[in-house]
Amino acid sequence: MAILLENIFHSKTLKKILPILKLIDNETKEWGFVGGIPRDFLFYQKKLKTNELDIIFFHPIDKIFYFLIEKLNEYIKEKYFHPRFLTAKLVFEGFTPTLKNGLTIDLITARNEYYPQPTSLPIIKPTQNIKEDLMRRDITINSILLKRIPNYEEIAFEIVDPFGGYKDLIQKRIIVLHNETFKEDPTRIYRIFRYKVRMNLEIEKETFELIKNSKHFIKMLSINRVLNELKRIFNEKKFDKVIEEFFKIGFDPINLEETNENNLQKDLKILRKSIISFEKFFDNQKVKFKTEFNKIDLILSFLIANKFLKNPKYRNLISKDVQKLSSQWQKFQEQFEQFKEKLKSKHIKRIFLENFCNEHFIKSKKIEPFVILLFFIFKYKALNLKFAIKKMIKRLFLIDNKKITPNFINSISIYYFDKNLDLETTKKIINTINRMFILNKVRTTKQIIRFAKKIIKREILGNIE
Structure with missing residues (x-):
């Protein structure tokens, strides 16, 4: 049975990839999809949304x-282009209006591999x-493999499945292809556990025993390859x-x-x-971060701050941003040891939560707001303190007053913080602008921003009532 592109991909994804696939198809009919595309298409039984394609060719x-x-x-x-591995990668951006988030295409030559020794890079033919x-x-x-059918006028595919992968997908099980797989590449253990959790699969008994007996090969990996695998894990929803x-299996993968x-x-x-609670809150509030929230960096910084990442070889590979975040985690943990008694009461916890975050966020240009929030949510299990968190975030992002629009706040908040204004001064500015807005003296966002800057520049804040 022929499978058409529109059967495989969601319409939004198809708009991204169709112009490129047509160019490829005009040059050669000897290609197809491998890896995640056929696996996810057959497993989820629905049209795929993706920004990544693995395309195999049966020629150089x-x-x-x-x-x-x-x-x-x-x-x-x-x-x-990697001639040694017979692979190439292209990252597109802006090809169509739907390519704003980019599109990555891996081009792969059909090949076989030979590993001269455990965990080494393969010899390719x-x-x-x-x-x-x-x-x-x-x-x-x-x-x-979803293989392009050459004699079809439209771009269509047939399923090539010599090892029963589709049957295993239906039965929701993971089975290795050969017993040398983990000896050749131990990162496959990381990959299998990711698939197991993400797709809710079961690892076949013999495969599981093979994993247990091969775990020592992980120690032979370079620390750089391990870190890359950890980042892939931390990008999973259920990391x-x-x-x-x-x-x-009695092994610490970190x-x-x-x-x-x-x-x-x-x-x-x-x-x-x-993190889920935090992301949901911001999705509901439709508030943009002043700085980009990076979940992987945050998790790595948490591991360092709490001494779970003990291997000293990681130090040279951890970015400065992660090191900065980890120092913030450590700083907060040290400061809050003395406040444990105060945080036993929910009422006191709520007040202290607001005051501490307001004070640290406004007085410091370097503090990341999500670090402050997540510290409290994690360390003091403040998941249920919705009122306190909501009120605090509104203050942090200057949307305390409902008459001021988020667009205005996003435009001018950086200007406020660069001036190191305290909370009371900021509130006075917002109240003054609201009065001007009610009196129709300022109407557009540009007028509001211009007026606010004028107030600060003339240093008349002390006269605002």
């Missing part, structure tokens, strides 16, 4: 790679044998559950040591719930 990819660059160079943000290429993959559900899977103790799991679970 250099010609198609340079052809796409020639035709679309002005829309290509990044381009990489091209092949036109489809089964050989699919056999080199890690698990059966990743060995499915704490993925980490928990490692502890079930510090690469065998252990039966999991003191991290409980804290990661609370952190995940805190």
Whole structure:
């Protein structure tokens, strides 16, 4: 049965990719989709939304790679060609109005692999044998190909599944293709646990035993590869559950040591719930962050601050932003040890929560607001203090007064904070502008901003009643 593009992809995704796929199809019919596209299409049984494509070719990819660059160079943000691995990557941006979030296409030559020693990079040889290429993959559900049907006028595909991956998807199980898979590449263990949690799959018994007996190979990985795998885990919605899977086999995936103790799991679970609560709040309030919220950086900084990331080799790989966030976590934890007694009462906790955050956020240009909030939500289980958090965030982002629009606040809030104004002064400015707004002396956002700046510049704040 022929499967058309419109059956595979959501209309929004199809608008992104169709112009590029047509260019490819005009040059060659020897291509198809591998990896996540056929797996997720067959598993979820619905049209896919994605910004990433893995396209396999049954001939060398250099010609198609340079052809796409020639035709679309002005829309290509990044381009990489790896002749050793017979792969290439193109990152598009702005090709169509729907490409605002970008599109990444991996171009892959059909190939077989040979690993000269455990965890080493493979030796690659091209092949036109489809089964050989699919056999080199890690698990059966990743060995499915949607192959372009050459004699179809429209772009259409057939399912190629020599190892029963579709059957395993239906039965929701993970099975390895061969017993050397983890010896060749131990990062596959990280990948399997991510799939298990994300897709709610079960690991077949023999595969699970193979994972347990192969966990020592993880120690042979470079710390850079481990960090990349951790970042992929922390990008998952249930990142704490993925980490928990490692502890079930008696292994710490962060510090690469065998252990039966999991003191991290409980804290990661609370952190995940805190992040979800935090994101939902901001989605409901439709408030934009003054600085970008990066979940992966936050989790890494939490691990450092709480001494869960013990391996010293990570230090050179952790960005300055993460180190800054971790120092903020540590700072708050040290300061709040003395306030434990005060925080036993919900009433006192609410007042103290507001006062502390207002004071630190307004007096410091360097504090990240989400760090302050998440510290309280996580450390003091303030998930249910919706009133306190809502009131505090409105003050932090200067939307305390309902007559002032969020658009105005987003435009001028940075100007306020750069002036290091205290909370009372800021409130006076907002009240004054509201009065002018009611009197129709200022109407547009530009007029409001101009008037506010004028007040500050003339230093008449002391005369505002």
